[in-house]
Amino acid sequence: MLEERRLAVLQAIVSDYVATHEPVGSKALVDRHHLGVSPATIRNDMAALEEEGYITAPHTSAGRIPTDLGYRMFVDQISQIKPLSAAERKGIDRFLFDAVDLDDIMTRTVRLLAQLTKQVAIVQYPSLSRSQVRRIELIPLNEHRLMIILIVDSGRVEQRIVECAVSIDEILLADLRERLSVAIADQPFSSVPQRVEDLEQTFTAESRPLVHAVIAAILETVMEKLDERFVLGGASNLARYNEDFPMTIQPVLEALEEQVVLLRLLGEVGTETKLSVRIGHENEVEGLSTTSIVSSHYAQESKPVASLGVIGPTNMDYANSMSTVQAVAQYVSRFLSDNELK
């Protein structure tokens, strides 16, 4: 009973604070939410909540604001996520409908997310490490230069130019392509390094220079680009929160430019739960300690391939962000699986 009301009070504080961005006091609480008790009672509860670390007071005579822990509790209480309205779903549909290729899907998705949540959106490209090579092409460009093209089953296309000291023998190249194709097509990316290295052994000594150059380039590409691509959007939404944390825009912008950091944040998302929320200091990145990240996996044919999400101030509208991120992730998954881009 008592516990129950305390929870209600916390939830009320969070939702009021999220709405107004101002500390909320006991009087305001009983006015806006019809809890059946007096302000004094609420004050007792608030004192207890503060004791437990869920809320804090900026100064003696201001209202309370939630701590990271308070938000965490609040978020964990949101058991069932409210579905989007028909209009919203329609909107998502229309937005993605006529995307022509993977790049197009990614850019549209990021714009969609930013627009719906009014926050900074981030969409990761399907991770190579969870994909398979679909096809490999070796295209001679001139005597000493060729281009490797890897087509991945997620629709990603990676290209790389290779320069080799020896002049390129087209017959050998075709042979190499064929054997590479057999070796790595439809194999998980993780097995590629081993397989191409094994393959290299099977070539005669005289063909080695070319073969080695190509294989080295493939290995490099596979390593370098494993997870590295993503798109950002809606950075201007950061400025809307000027009022709330005025001095901290710069570190956030800086953090957003750190690719590795962002990828780690998205990558850390466990595979067990689909929807993940990390609040304030929970993401241990300097500069993002006043922001929260709501992210979700998206899948292709039921296999999770990457993540997408939004980044906003800790006092964001979690319910809305969560449902939007989840919905968008589902739509993207569906879209990727239906219109295979392979």
Added chain:
Amino acid sequence: MLEERRLAVLQAIVSDYVATHEPVGSKALVDRHHLGVSPATIRNDMAALEEEGYITAPHTSAGRIPTDLGYRMFVDQISQIKPLSAAERKGIDRFLFDAVDLDDIMTRTVRLLAQLTKQVAIVQYPSLSRSQVRRIELIPLNEHRLMIILIVDSGRVEQRIVECAVSIDEILLADLRERLSVAIADQPFSSVPQRVEDLEQTFTAESRPLVHAVIAAILETVMEKLDERFVLGGASNLARYNEDFPMTIQPVLEALEEQVVLLRLLGEVGTETKLSVRIGHENEVEGLSTTSIVSSHYAQESKPVASLGVIGPTNMDYANSMSTVQAVAQYVSRFLSDNELK
């Protein structure tokens, strides 16, 4: 004589204001720059300069700050651009040295620019319209799907997936590829639409469905992607100027997300001059009226292929930005021409 000193006064005002970001008064001027006259004289000149619209006073008893027109005059007076120091040039060299492909060059360049100028940097990909198709590949993916790959002499690679109702005949596809290759390889992009359309006529009726699908996709790709790619970097530098124009970050961020706007700004750069500076209201984009853009073409084998530059507040250090942009453009040009990525 008089005219000459006025100019000196204007230059002094601009450089002081750029350095301190505070209105500069007559006393401070004679102190810092050893003009051989008294503050009162300077005041007269300042009154005249204000009359002519080069400077303005925020309020009665503050110093003066340059207007857009004042900056313009100042910039036009910078006849010879100071070369970079050896260390700086060395730095640029090292930064670009081991770039492996075009994407790599573009990202490195944008980071380099942002870092050197402490401003927002923008680098446009080599424009397709000023390039030639180097090679075209048609890669069947499955029965109804194929991928078109266009390799452009600037090193850009464009890919597009085509879906066709009829099943793909590999023999026909090879033939089509060959004839497409003949038709458009080493031709300027602008002539591609005409040539492929002509080519379509030469095919027999039964092969038309496939041929048409491919050609339509090529046309679409050519149209859509003509100039559209660029990379941005250093957005966090915007926040550093919080003090100066605090309320205006949002519109600037928004403008930066408008691809078309940015491309137009870069594109407008005439072909006659290499280095271009547009100040404040000169770039007629809402939201960028308090910013200046310093940009330059860069070239590949002496032919300008695209632009790069920086965007900063109107009270930026023009001399430095101009020399940096010019130097980076030269280096990128050299790099692109030396290590042809074709």
Added chain:
DNA sequence: GACTGGCACTCCTATGGCCAGAGTGCTAAG
């Protein structure tokens, strides 16, 4: 034992007045 009303207390915020300083424009003289 849980809730409530009352009350004293604290602390922030907004307001207004005030002063000093910086910078100007003007005038008259060199």
Added chain:
DNA sequence: CTTAGCACTCTGGCCATAGGAGTGCCAGTC
């Protein structure tokens, strides 16, 4: 044409004040 002097204006910082919001605690009630 330049300069010194002077009166004038406007801003920005500082201080003190008042008002208000919100709290914590205590004593009383159901």
